[in-house]
Amino acid sequence: MFAERERSKSISDQMKPSGRHIIHIDVADFPIAVERVLEPKLRQRPVVVAVETTTRSLVFSASEEARQQGIFRGMPLYMAKKQCADLRVLPPNEDLYRRATQAMMEVLEKFTPVYEPLRFGHAYLDMTGSTRLFGDVKDAAASIQREMRARLSLGSSAGVAANKLVSKVASDFVSGLGDRFGLYDVRRGDEEYFLAPLSVRYLPGVRNKVYDELRDLNVRIIHDLAEIHVEHLQMVFGRFGQVLHQRALGIDPRPVQPVRQAPEMVEVEQLDDDSNDYFYLLA
Structure with missing residues (x-):
C-alpha cells in the first residue's frame, strides 16, 4: 500500500505543472444577474429564465431565491410555477447575455491576455506572466472582482490555484459557504x-x-x-x-486556452406532443 501510494505520488509530481497561477471567476446565475442590473426590481425575488412557448419548457437558469423554493435548472417550467406561486419567468435574451459576456471579457483582458471564457459568466485566467504588474494573484483576483462590480454591477466568486481544476473547485467551495462573492486561495502544494x-x-x-x-x-x-x-x-x-x-x-495539466467562439445560448424548440413524423418535424 505504501509503495503504491509513493509511486502514485511520484507520477503525480511529474504531471503537476510548475509556476502557474490560475484564477477562476464565476458570476452565479449570470443571465439573471444581468437582467437584475437592468431591472433592479427583480432582486430578492424568485426568478427563472425559460421559454414559455411550450408546456414542455425547462428552466434554463434559476435565482438563489427560486432554488430556495426547490426550483432547479432543468426542471420543467410548469412544475416550477406550481412550486412557487410568485415566480417571475423571463424569456432568454441571448443578445443581452452575449453583450454582457463581452463586457466581462473586456474587464478580464485588462489583467491578462490569456483567458478562457466558458459558459456565460465563467472564465479562467492565467496570471502567470502578469504577477509583476498586479502583484500577488489573490490581490489580482480581488481587483478583478472590484472592477466587475464597479463597471458592470456584477458580483462574482473567485478561486485561485495552480491549475484550472482546483481554481474552479475553490470558487465553487466559497460559493457553497454562502459567500457568492467570496474569494478562496489554494496555495501551491496544498x-x-x-x-x-x-x-x-x-x-x-x-x-x-x-x-x-x-x-x-x-x-x-x-x-x-x-x-x-x-x-x-x-x-x-x-x-x-x-x-x-x-x-x-x-x-x-490543462492550459488556459482562449476559445475562438464566444459562449452562446442554444434555444431548443420542444413539441407539445412526441412525434416521429418526418414531415411534421421538418415543418
Missing part, C-alpha cells in the same frame, strides 16, 4: 489537502451514474477517492478511472 475533506461532487464528471457508483463503494469525500488504487478505479470506470484519480489528487 491542492490535495484542500480537496481531501470535500464531497466528491465537487469534482468535474462526478454526477449521476458516477456518483452513484462511488456511493456504492462508500466513497463520499475526495480523500476516500484519492486513497483508492488507480487500477481499481479503472476496473470500475475504465479510462475515466485514471482521470478521477488525478482529479482527486488535484492534478490538472
Whole structure:
C-alpha cells in the first residue's frame, strides 16, 4: 500500500505543472444577474429564465431565491410555477447575455491576455506572466472582482490555484459557504489537502451514474477517492478511472486556452406532443 501510494505520488509530481497561477471567476446565475442590473426590481425575488412557448419548457437558469423554493435548472417550467406561486419567468435574451459576456471579457483582458471564457459568466485566467504588474494573484483576483462590480454591477466568486481544476473547485467551495462573492486561495502544494475533506461532487464528471457508483463503494469525500488504487478505479470506470484519480489528487495539466467562439445560448424548440413524423418535424 505504501509503495503504491509513493509511486502514485511520484507520477503525480511529474504531471503537476510548475509556476502557474490560475484564477477562476464565476458570476452565479449570470443571465439573471444581468437582467437584475437592468431591472433592479427583480432582486430578492424568485426568478427563472425559460421559454414559455411550450408546456414542455425547462428552466434554463434559476435565482438563489427560486432554488430556495426547490426550483432547479432543468426542471420543467410548469412544475416550477406550481412550486412557487410568485415566480417571475423571463424569456432568454441571448443578445443581452452575449453583450454582457463581452463586457466581462473586456474587464478580464485588462489583467491578462490569456483567458478562457466558458459558459456565460465563467472564465479562467492565467496570471502567470502578469504577477509583476498586479502583484500577488489573490490581490489580482480581488481587483478583478472590484472592477466587475464597479463597471458592470456584477458580483462574482473567485478561486485561485495552480491549475484550472482546483481554481474552479475553490470558487465553487466559497460559493457553497454562502459567500457568492467570496474569494478562496489554494496555495501551491496544498491542492490535495484542500480537496481531501470535500464531497466528491465537487469534482468535474462526478454526477449521476458516477456518483452513484462511488456511493456504492462508500466513497463520499475526495480523500476516500484519492486513497483508492488507480487500477481499481479503472476496473470500475475504465479510462475515466485514471482521470478521477488525478482529479482527486488535484492534478490538472490543462492550459488556459482562449476559445475562438464566444459562449452562446442554444434555444431548443420542444413539441407539445412526441412525434416521429418526418414531415411534421421538418415543418
